[in-house]
Amino acid sequence: xxxxxxxxxxxxxxxxxxxxxIGLALGGYLTPISRIILNPIVSAQTWLAxxxxxxxxxxxxxxxxxxxxxxxxSLEAExxxxxxxxxxxxxxxxxxxxxxxxxxxxxxxxxxxxxAASVIARDVSPFMHYxxxxxxxxxxxxKGMPVITQQGLVGSxxxxxxxxxxxxxxxxxGSSINVILQQSDVEAVLNGQITGEIELNMxxxxxxxxxxxxxxxxxxxxxxxxxxxxxxxxTIRNExxxxxxxxxxxxxxxxSQLEIVLIIxxxxxxxxxxxxxxxxxx
Amino acid sequence: xxxxxxxxxFGILAIIQSTIVSTMPLLQGTADLILLFIVAWALQDRVxxxxxxxxxxxxxxxxxxxxxxxxxxxxxxxxxxxxxxxKRRIWKAPFLAMLAGIFISTLIVLLxxxxxxLIMGVSISxxxxxxxxxxxxxxxxxxxAIPVFSIMRDMAGWLYPEKLDI
Numbered sequence: 001x002x003x004x005x006x007x008x009x010x011x012x013x014x015x016x017x018x019x020x021x022i023g024l025a026l027g028g029y030l031t032p033i034s035r036i037i038l039n040p041i042v043s044a045q046t047w048l049a050x051x052x053x054x055x056x057x058x059x060x061x062x063x064x065x066x067x068x069x070x071x072x073x074s075l076e077a078e079x080x081x082x083x084x085x086x087x088x089x090x091x092x093x094x095x096x097x098x099x100x101x102x103x104x105x106x107x108x109x110x111x112x113x114x115x116a117a118s119v120i121a122r123d124v125s126p127f128m129h130y131x132x133x134x135x136x137x138x139x140x141x142x143k144g145m146p147v148i149t150q151q152g153l154v155g156s157x158x159x160x161x162x163x164x165x166x167x168x169x170x171x172x173x174g175s176s177i178n179v180i181l182q183q184s185d186v187e188a189v190l191n192g193q194i195t196g197e198i199e200l201n202m203x204x205x206x207x208x209x210x211x212x213x214x215x216x217x218x219x220x221x222x223x224x225x226x227x228x229x230x231x232x233x234x235t236i237r238n239e240x241x242x243x244x245x246x247x248x249x250x251x252x253x254x255x256s257q258l259e260i261v262l263i264i265x266x267x268x269x270x271x272x273x274x275x276x277x278x279x280x281x282x
Numbered sequence: 283x284x285x286x287x288x289x290x291x292f293g294i295l296a297i298i299q300s301t302i303v304s305t306m307p308l309l310q311g312t313a314d315l316i317l318l319f320i321v322a323w324a325l326q327d328r329v330x331x332x333x334x335x336x337x338x339x340x341x342x343x344x345x346x347x348x349x350x351x352x353x354x355x356x357x358x359x360x361x362x363x364x365x366x367x368x369k370r371r372i373w374k375a376p377f378l379a380m381l382a383g384i385f386i387s388t389l390i391v392l393l394x395x396x397x398x399x400l401i402m403g404v405s406i407s408x409x410x411x412x413x414x415x416x417x418x419x420x421x422x423x424x425x426x427a428i429p430v431f432s433i434m435r436d437m438a439g440w441l442y443p444e445k446l447d448i
Contacts, residue, residue, distance in 0.1 A: 124296070124314075
């Protein structure tokens with residue numbers, strides 16, 4: 001009996017202490033004490049956890065870097081692909097706009113039949129103002145067919161192969177076109193210059209022409225259909241000693257920016273050279 | 283083999299010339315890549331295919347031009363002749379020979395082109411040609427002369443390796 005009573009007392013005291021602590025804890029009386037005790041523990045825990053994470057990341061870092069590098073390279077590749085796509089789409093939009101204006105032109109001029117072609121090259125000699133287009137005799141193109149854009153006259157086909165054609169621009173020094181000035185109804189001859197400009201010649205001295213007059217093909221000579229816009233008169237030179245007036249013309253077409261052109265396929269140029277009398281013949 | 287390389291090289295050069303270089307004129311003048319490569323090739327030591335490459339380059343240039351066929355062949359042949367002559371005279375300073383060769387060759391090519399144009403019945407103002415074509419083309423060709431010469435020197439070293447005496 002003696003040996004059991006102190007143990008029972010101890011147990012009873014522990015039980016009372018435990019119940020008392022639980023009671024105090026449930027009543028919220030131990031919160032300040034637990035805060036004092038737990039704060040250093042939490043700090044120590046945080047310190048240890050951070051160090052552990054640092055060591056862990058140090059061990060696993062190579063794998064992460066490799067993954068990041070892979071992700072970076074794949075993102076860079078995707079970025080490049082998207083940039084290329086943007087450039088392609090912008091190009092397509094520009095082409096679509098160009099084609100749309102050309103289609104508008106076709107609708108407004110239903111009397112002609114057209115074939116669209118892209119300008120693929122320029123003459124390698126600076127003396128020649130010619131371009132090469134990606135359509136040829138296989139597409140029905142023939143020498144002498146007029147070439148235009150929605151802005152106006154570009155030139156005519158000078159040579160044809162099966163898949164390509166060479167176009168002589170109207171600003172080539174060898175080009176000569178019969179034109180009419182719309183406002184004044186004056187006829188003249190338009191010649192290209194080595195400078196890339198175009199000039200009106202053979203204007204009658206009595207003709208009253210003004211800067212801004214619209215220059216169009218007259219259809220005379222049989223090389224071009226009538227009423228295709230060429231440009232506007234910019235300056236007029238009228239010298240008393242010369243037989244004719246001359247004028248410089250601002251072309252409607254920007255020849256340095258040619259991309260897509262239309263070829264009038266139902267117009268056949270007429271060679272009138274046999275009809276021109278030869279002074280040497282009887 | 284060497285002529286095949288020339289065929290490929292001048293084919294590529296003619297495409298670049300007609301699609302890119304011709305669309306970037308200085309006034310009305312443009313650089314002549316084919317001429318530059320022909321002259322640079324003719325000035326290289328041990329090279330014995332200068333005349334063949336001149337013919338190939340001339341034919342390609344003629345294909346891309348409305349000038350009478352053969353104009354470029356004749357012009358480039360004269361240029362190669364002059365380059366070979368210069369190589370013998372100024373053999374100690376190849377870069378100087380290249381600059382001199384390009385200067386003279388540009389004048390020759392443009393002069394022959396102008397003559398061809400006049401024969402075709404087109405009247406051209408000499409002042410305009412000088413100001414708008416000749417001087418800008420000369421400038422562009424001289425700017426490109428040294429880099430082209432360096433490329434062709436490397437190519438010559440590759441196609442005609444120096445023989446070592448053992």
